[in-house]
Amino acid sequence: MSATTATGTIRALSSGSRTFASFAQRNYRYYFAGALVSNTGTWMQRTSQDWLVLTQLTNHSTSALGIVSALQFLAMPFLAPLAGAVTDRFPKRKLLLVTQTLLGLTTLMLWALVASGTVELWHVYLFAFVQGIVASFDNPARQAFVSEMVPDALISNAVGLNSMSFNAARLIGPGIAGLLIAAFGVAPGMLINTVSFLAMILALVSMNAHHLHPAAPRRGRGSAREGLAYIAHRPDLIMVMVMVFMLGTFGINYQITNAAMATRVFHRGPAGYGMLGTIMSVGTLAAALIAARRRRPRLSTLVIGMTGFTLSTIASALAPSYLSFAILLIPAGLFGIVTMTCANSMVQMGTEASKRGRVMAVYMAIVMGGTPVGAPIIGWVGDVLGPRQMVLVGPLATGLTTLGVLGFLMVHRGLRVRLERGWPPHLHVWTSEELEAAQQSAEPGR
Known part of the structure; x- marks a missing residue:
């Protein structure tokens, strides 16, 4: 499809439905396209890397997968205040150009080790940690950059479309990676991911800076502490962050749970493992479309999302066959992403523009920074008790959290x-x- 045809299609969609309203903004269209390509590469990388660790560098060790996941997010909670201050102080587009370039270079170096046959498990650990450091600055910048590309009335829509891009890539990436692994090994998927960063870099460079509307940069000392103090006086934001912390820490660990269920319970190969990610993306993509249509996020959506995730994940842990497990991943993915996108919109829309970068840095640290705690626990449960018990850890945590939040709100609000x-x-x-x-x-x- 030509660029002219693609642009015309996007404009038609944006004029015909509020689901795609943010596509009316030229800069956002570029960002969305670049993110879609880059996210597809990211999912191919994750699938390839998981298979590398699980079958080539270990003897199906879910604990090793848990350590990789933990190292990817270990730096985030410690760097969140600094990353938020940097995001609010410097132009976000330029900051993203730096972080995206660094992420592309690190994936290139890991691919070189894999392609040369010299990769070892500690290499994967090291690059996971380094990429986590870079991502600590990249994630809040990307989240806060949304509000610079679209007007305030479209922030919720743009957040939903970002999730749609991420999950559309999730629909494509794992399946392609599984087929490539079966045919050629893990290296091709990693190389494609390296190249995919160029799409995001090109999108950022091609934007019209005059059409962006950034908040005034924050100067001076103490800006990181101000962000934390702002959150401390916002119980509504704290409540949302508690919910997504439990969901992100113990619930959404598909990188580990799907790999263990596919290989150790249902005895599937790389294509079968990759297909689980693709099937689950049907639900997550539907959730992103639902989120994009909502003008404002609601508390009821968070409650429904957490409850639905809890029930559907329990059912998936008890699934008797590969097919039933795969089908049950669809509602689990849908409710999980509904919760995440709703929480993201509530935090962004409920935060002052001048503090949004710092608040989103803390938010992303909470969403992803719990993984260093949750992933090793999940992996250990898988090795000691088994994959099905490992899957049940997530709904146990999210179910208790939902009941606790509802009880608190009934008593205090x-x-x-x-x-x-x-x-x-x-x-x-x-x-x-x-x-x-x-x-x-x-x-x-x-």
């Missing part, structure tokens, strides 16, 4: 929950403040 029967059923969740505001707006003369 007058939470009210009502389920409307019918199809589809609707769950309504209000705090006392929201209910009072709705009643006041409904009064005559207001």
Whole structure:
């Protein structure tokens, strides 16, 4: 498809549905296209790297996979205040050009070790840690950059479309990687990922800087501490971050759980493992489309997402066959991504623009920084108790968290929950403040 045709298609979509409203912004269209290519490469890399560790560098050790995941995110919680301050102080587009280039170079070096046949497990550990350091700055910059490409009214839509890009790539990448591994080994998928970073770099370079609307850069000392202090005085943000911490730390560990279930429970090869990621992406892509259509995130969406993830993941852990396990990954992925995108939008839209970079740095550190805790635990449970018990750790954590949050809101914020029967059923969740505001707006003369 030519660039002109693709642009025309995107414009038609954006004019025809609010789902694609952010595509009306030229800079965002470039960003979306670059991210789609780069994310596809990232999923190919993850699938290839997992297979390398699981079958070539270890004897199907889920603990080793857990260590790799932990090292990828180990630096994030420690660097989050600094990364947020850097994101708010420097132009985000230039910062992203630096981080994307560094990430591309590190993947190139790892590919060279794999292609030459000299790679060892400690190499994978080392590059996972280094990439995690770079990602500590890349992630908050990417999250905060959304608000510079689109107007405030489209932030929620753009966050949903970002998730759609990520999960569309998840639909494509693992399946292609599995086929490449079966035919040629793990090296080709890693090389494609290296090349895919060029798409994101090209998109950033091609943007019109005059059409961006950045917040005024923050100067001076203490800016990192200000971000933490801001969050400390926002119980609504803290509540959201607690929920996504438990989901990200113990729930969304498919990199480990799918690999163990595919190889040790259902005895599948690389194509079967890659296909699990592709099938699950049907649900995550649908979730991203749902998120893109929502104008404003709601508390009820978080509750429904966490509950749905808990129930569907329990069912997947008990699945009797490969096919049933794969099918149950669809609702699990859908509810997980609904929760994540809703939480992301709530944090971004509820934060002052001048502090958004620092708050998003803390948010990303909480979402991903729990992995150094959760991934080794998940991997250890898989080695000691078995893959099915490993999968059950996630819904146990998210289920208890959901009950705890609901109990807290009922006691301290007058939470009210009502389920409307019918199809589809609707769950309504209000705090006392929201209910009072709705009643006041409904009064005559207001």
